[in-house]
Amino acid sequence: MKKQLASRVNTLSPSTTLAITAKAKEMKAAGIDVIGLGAGEPDYNTPKNILEAAYQSMQDGKTKYTPAGGLPQLKDAIIDKLKRDQGLTYTRKEVLVGIGAKHVLYTLFQVLLNKGNEVIIPSPFWVSYPEQVKLAEGTPVFVEGTAAERFKVSAKQIRDAITDQTKAIIINSPGNPTGMIYSKEELTAIAEVCREKDVWIISDEIYEKLVYDGKEHVSIAQLSDDAKDRTFIINGVSKSHSMTGWRIGYIAGDEEVVGAMTNLASHSTSNPTTTSQYAAIEAYNGSQDTVEVMRKDFESRLNQAYPKLSAVPGFDVLKPQGAFYLLPDVQEAVKKTGYANVDDFAQALLTEAKVAVIPGTGFGSDTTIRLSYATSIDQLEEGIARIDQFVRDHWKA
Incomplete structure (x- = not known):
């Protein structure tokens, strides 16, 4: 049978975020020590009161x-x-x-x-x-x-x-x-x-x-x-x-x-x-207490991670005011480490440094990478340390 996709889907670009995240999970499943700084989701579990309300609704037959x-x-x-x-x-x-x-x-x-x-x-x-x-x-x-x-x-x-x-x-x-x-x-x-x-x-x-x-x-x-x-x-x-x-x-x-x-x-x-x-x-x-707990934790992580990321050679970072992402301009680091573009740079970070970040091309920004700090501070600091070491090891004067 002859197959022909609808023209509307032929214009689509795959989700860069999901692709990098899937690759990182695949590497982790293979036993590789990958630090994922790509996914756009909090690392907290859903608050207990919400879980209990969902469970109770099922028990009550609301299905x-x-x-x-x-x-x-x-x-x-x-x-x-x-x-x-x-x-x-x-x-x-x-x-x-x-x-x-x-x-x-x-x-x-x-x-x-x-x-x-x-x-x-x-x-x-x-x-x-x-x-x-x-x-x-x-x-x-x-x-x-x-x-x-x-x-x-x-x-x-x-x-x-x-x-x-x-x-x-x-x-x-x-x-x-x-x-x-x-x-x-x-x-x-x-x-x-x-x-x-x-x-x-x-x-x-x-x-x-x-x-x-x-x-x-x-x-x-x-x-x-x-x-x-x-x-x-x-x-x-x-x-x-x-x-x-x-x-x-x-x-x-x-x-x-x-x-x-x-x-x-x-x-x-x-x-x-x-x-x-x-x-x-x-x-x-219900109670909004956990919302504020999470917000304060993300702010704390940002304040700890921002100066460390700013110190990476060739990284120019604006401090964000919300969400849980950092978007450093890395064009100098890309150039000095010998990569053609941020996509190749991000791929090398994943395969060599074992850190998953998202290249900015998917966001319409071809000189940046996106890192999520919706992860533990230990993982975040280790990930930035690996990035820093990777850049310094590949830096060409």
Whole structure:
């Protein structure tokens, strides 16, 4: 039988993050002492109260289908969370629960974009943004956030990039892979441009609970009635409550768009996993103490790791303000160690130094690598020490 793949999948690039992580796990399974600094998930287990709530829901027989857009009780918990944390008011019809924030984004693009519609994506970016836009037959438009501007883009850059085909802009704050946070003033200027040009705002806030140095997370939807009306908040429990494998994310925004997403979900996923939804209800309604414990620990790790990574020859590192990633510019180290590009450099770190990092090319940044400090401080410091030794051993004057 002749096989021919659909053209839409031929444009996709594989996930660099998942590929490196899979290779590192394969090496570990073979008994090789690999330190993984690639994966974007907390090393904490899901808090005990959440585990118990999930188990109790199963014991109570709550294992059947739920509404396609999520349990009403979970929608209410999300609505309460948005009111409590952001001072924003939503109704159940403006909230959809999906199989992780990633799939919620995918569904949003499917219902929002027509062929040729453009989505402005600040670079560096999370790897799945452009791929999901392309799957919806949209066109990703990249706007560069330079290191001099702390990897953030300005309202002027966004205005200059908008065309009559622009449908939306993505704001990810705190950002992956940069860890940078947009200030209220920066977001206000961006919101004004979106108002002037009538552009949707997609605000990815999955790392909102992981902010450091006294910084504050501000949702762009908080800034005005107009900003709220044109913003889709994307969030979930994966990072904040160490629930990556539970796959629960949500969107809050325009009722008509969320309704269309719900219709699509009814034909594609039936519903998010029932047990995971009951776990997420407890995550939002229960004690938040463990969220703060984890945040403080990540901040401590950052403060210990940052100066060590900054001391590696040929590494230029901005200190992040949130999330759990470091994104050093390593172009000098790559050049001085004799490698052609960051991909080859990262591959050599894995095979020779036995440290898994993610090359920045997958994030639209071909001079950087991404390291995650969502791992134990011992592993983190040993990993950086190995990187340092590798660079010094290969350095060519």
